[in-house]
Amino acid sequence: MTVRVLLADDQPLVRTALQMVITDAPDLEVVGEAGDGAEAAALAETLTPDVVVMDIRMPGTDGIEATRRITAGPSGTRVLMLTTFDDDEYVYGALRAGASGFIVKDMALDDILAAVRVVAAGDSLIAPGVTRRLIAEFADRRPPTATTPAPPRRLTGITDREREVLTLIGSGLTNAEIAEKLCISGATAKTYVTRLLSKLGARDRVQLVILAYEAELVTVNP
Secondary structure, eight states, X not given: OOEEEEEEOSOHHHHHHHHHHHHTSTTEEEEEEESSHHHHHHHHHHHOOSEEEEESOXXXXXXXXXXXXXXXXXXXXXXXXXXXXXXXXXXXXXXXXXXXXXXXXXXXXHHHHHHHHHHHTTOOBOOHHHHHHHHHHHGGGSOOOSSOOOOOGGGTTSOHHHHHHHHHHHTTOOHHHHHHHHTOOHHHHHHHHHXXXXXXXOSSHHHHHXXXXXXXXXXXXX
């Protein structure tokens, strides 16, 4: 089955480079290109691609707003963000908008293709190291409060064990690492993750990370 990809970037050279790389893959095809977020959202609605490779920074409607519009629709189109982790201030906002993963513009070509396939398959691309970095980077953005707020009400329906698994997900652990940490099988760890996705109404693992962070289940080292 061929994965249908929409490219959104305000730089034509970037779009051309990505188009060439993706077209060379037998299981991927580029179905459209957009130069800004508004155009990307409109094309995503009409073309219903499997994946939108979206630049996070674009003039006018940026990648975050475009992602919010796309993921709010019924098509199931998933968004893979183009970003630079060294200086990008909008990563957390993109996660909250519904992005399923991130790739860096100068990463290896094979890694870019692999990322598109991972997101198209319904998984999220958020490596443990990236998770920890995001949490640390945005920890000081939460407004200070006199007391620690109670966890969101939506977390009250999960068991203590599921809460423990959610905490480990938020800390950046993979399913295999969670299994090892809790002395359970990999299949059991995967089952817990699946239950959390269902109970919390999360789109993917990325949103579970956000929930763990916002519920203050994750301890951020200074």
